[in-house]
Amino acid sequence: MRQRPTAEKLAHYGPAALLGLALAAWLFPAEFLFPRAGLDWRPVGDAAQHAIAQRHFLAAPWSWPLLAVPTLGGANLAFMDGIPALALALKPFEGPAGFHAVGLFYALAWAGQGVAAVFAARGFGLRGWLPALSVAVLALSMPAFILRYGHAALTGHALILLALGLYPRLLRDARWWAAAVALQLLALLTHPYLALMVLAMLAAVPVTLVLRGGAWVRAGLGLVAAAGAMGGAMLGLGYLGAQGDGGYGQFALNLLAPVWPRHSLFLGWLAPDDVSATGHSGWEGYNWLGLGLWAAILAALRLNRAALGAALRRHPGLALAALGCVAVAVSFRVGFGPWVLLDLGPAPGVLEQFRTSGRFFWPVAYLLLLAAAVALARAGRRGVIALAACAALQFADAAPMRAGLAAWAGERAAWTIPADRLRPVLAEARAHTLFPSWACIPEADWRDRVRLLEVLLLASETPRPVNTMYVARWRDPPRCDDAAAMAAPIASGEVRIALSVAAPALAAAQPGRCSELGELLVCR
Numbered sequence: 436m437r438q439r440p441t442a443e444k445l446a447h448y449g450p451a452a453l454l455g456l457a458l459a460a461w462l463f464p465a466e467f468l469f470p471r472a473g474l475d476w477r478p479v480g481d482a483a484q485h486a487i488a489q490r491h492f493l494a495a496p497w498s499w500p501l502l503a504v505p506t507l508g509g510a511n512l513a514f515m516d517g518i519p520a521l522a523l524a525l526k527p528f529e530g531p532a533g534f535h536a537v538g539l540f541y542a543l544a545w546a547g548q549g550v551a552a553v554f555a556a557r558g559f560g561l562r563g564w565l566p567a568l569s570v571a572v573l574a575l576s577m578p579a580f581i582l583r584y585g586h587a588a589l590t591g592h593a594l595i596l597l598a599l600g601l602y603p604r605l606l607r608d609a610r611w612w613a614a615a616v617a618l619q620l621l622a623l624l625t626h627p628y629l630a631l632m633v634l635a636m637l638a639a640v641p642v643t644l645v646l647r648g649g650a651w652v653r654a655g656l657g658l659v660a661a662a663g664a665m666g667g668a669m670l671g672l673g674y675l676g677a678q679g680d681g682g683y684g685q686f687a688l689n690l691l692a693p694v695w696p697r698h699s700l701f702l703g704w705l706a707p708d709d710v711s712a713t714g715h716s717g718w719e720g721y722n723w724l725g726l727g728l729w730a731a732i733l734a735a736l737r738l739n740r741a742a743l744g745a746a747l748r749r750h751p752g753l754a755l756a757a758l759g760c761v762a763v764a765v766s767f768r769v770g771f772g773p774w775v776l777l778d779l780g781p782a783p784g785v786l787e788q789f790r791t792s793g794r795f796f797w798p799v800a801y802l803l804l805l806a807a808a809v810a811l812a813r814a815g816r817r818g819v820i821a822l823a824a825c826a827a828l829q830f831a832d833a834a835p836m837r838a839g840l841a842a843w844a845g846e847r848a849a850w851t852i853p854a855d856r857l858r859p860v861l862a863e864a865r866a867h868t869l870f871p872s873w874a875c876i877p878e879a880d881w882r883d884r885v886r887l888l889e890v891l892l893l894a895s896e897t898p899r900p901v902n903t904m905y906v907a908r909w910r911d912p913p914r915c916d917d918a919a920a921m922a923a924p925i926a927s928g929e930v931r932i933a934l935s936v937a938a939p940a941l942a943a944a945q946p947g948r949c950s951e952l953g954e955l956l957v958c959r
């Protein structure tokens with residue numbers, strides 16, 4: 436009798452884990468998962484920022500605050516999306532030169548996505564190996580999950596699914612709150628957006644108990660513990676007091692986004708471009724649910740509408756949490772296609788920290804997945820067959836998205852700087868000073884920002900103290916003081932490198948100490 440639950444769990448979780456691992460092995464090349472120094476290609480965009488941050492953090496000695504990176508001016512690893520949870524776990528171990536774990540996180544995210552989805556579905560009563568596998572396939576084929584490439588931390592959707600799986604378990608047994616507190620901290624150390632989504636799902640537990648008229652005090656204390664642990668970690672790890680660029684509402688959820696079949700294999704021709712009412716929100720607010728999930732929702736309404744209605748009445752706190760997520764996602768500028776239907780004006784200052792608010796629809800999307808799957812699984816054989824067919828349709832519909840992810844992971848962008856000649860110069864130096872610094876590059880000048888990020892990336896293969904970095908949030912806004920920095924005497928072991936736009940000023944400030952290296956100017 437004791438072996439039956441173990442065998443059932445293995446039948447549920449095993450195929451989900453194997454599927455996730457197989458997809459990860461297929462999508463991500465070995466050099467992407469385990470990078471090293473000396474390669475003739477480079478990551479691009481935000482992925483370069485994440486790699487730089489992790490390399491510096493892993494190479495630096497332990498410091499306080501724990502996430503401060505001394506060689507990057509004390510910048511917080513979390514504000515460079517360096518995935519602190521993974522970086523902290525790997526920091527005690529010495530990897531090969533130039534290693535970072537950003538690529539590895541993608542594999543972990545894919546391996547965990549299906550397993551977490553099965554955990555969530557089982558919490559709501561789903562049983563049977565075929566429904567469990569179908570749920571895993573649906574979750575691994577969610578468009579908003581697949582298309583987060585370029586921003587590794589935000590592929591951690593498994594954390595949302597784990598929170599949804601804890602919700603019904605917490606209703607039944609308060610002992611799960613220890614796991615909920617741990618999950619809350621893990622989510623924070625992955626990405627703050629995910630932490631807030633997890634907290635919203637956990638907050639639904641005491642709300643549901645209150646509205647049911649049940650005992651809610653222990654759940655309330657558990658929520659306080661989770662929120663308190665997150666707040667304490669934010670205080671101790673330097674999260675508080677930082678600010679970003681603002682712009683809440685620019686990257687919001689368009690009301691058409693869940694039904695806008697961008698990148699769909701079967702319906703993509705209907706949506707050749709992203710949908711946006713602000714000119715910014717199409718990519719960040721992308722939330723097409725997938726053709727298979729829409730089919731599952733419609734099938735559930737047809738075959739087991741009563742179960743959906745009962746679930747809604749039984750879980751009012753979860754319904755309110757979902758409505759809250761939608762409200763934050765659509766923002767104060769409600770867009771419908773190319774039109775702004777409602778503009779409520781400036782948002783409260785606290786919301787300005789969440790300008791990519793369209794992401795907050797993710798928990799709602801997974802709730803719809805779980806509701807449809809559980810309703811179909813309880814509708815008898817027809818429902819189970821319909822669920823499996825919808826999962827297969829979802830997987831097929833996401834083929835272009837997986838192809839795009841594989842192409843991105845396999846991209847081998849060449850260096851545009853003389854990497855082989857510059858590497859020994861950077862390795863021999865004790866400090867790197869780069870011009871123009873990030874704060875001195877106009878926001879519209881993306882070419883020089885890309886070039887500076889490329890030099891920072893190459894320099895991070897042998898981390899040394901550097902004068903500038905691309906940081907998403909900061910305590911004190913960066914200032915442009917390149918003129919004074921250029922004029923200061925070059926310290927022993929320091930190397931100064933200027934892009935072409937700053938080369939004349941640096942050459943004039945340090946006459947006779949500079950030489951050209953391709954389009955760069957190097958002064959020692």
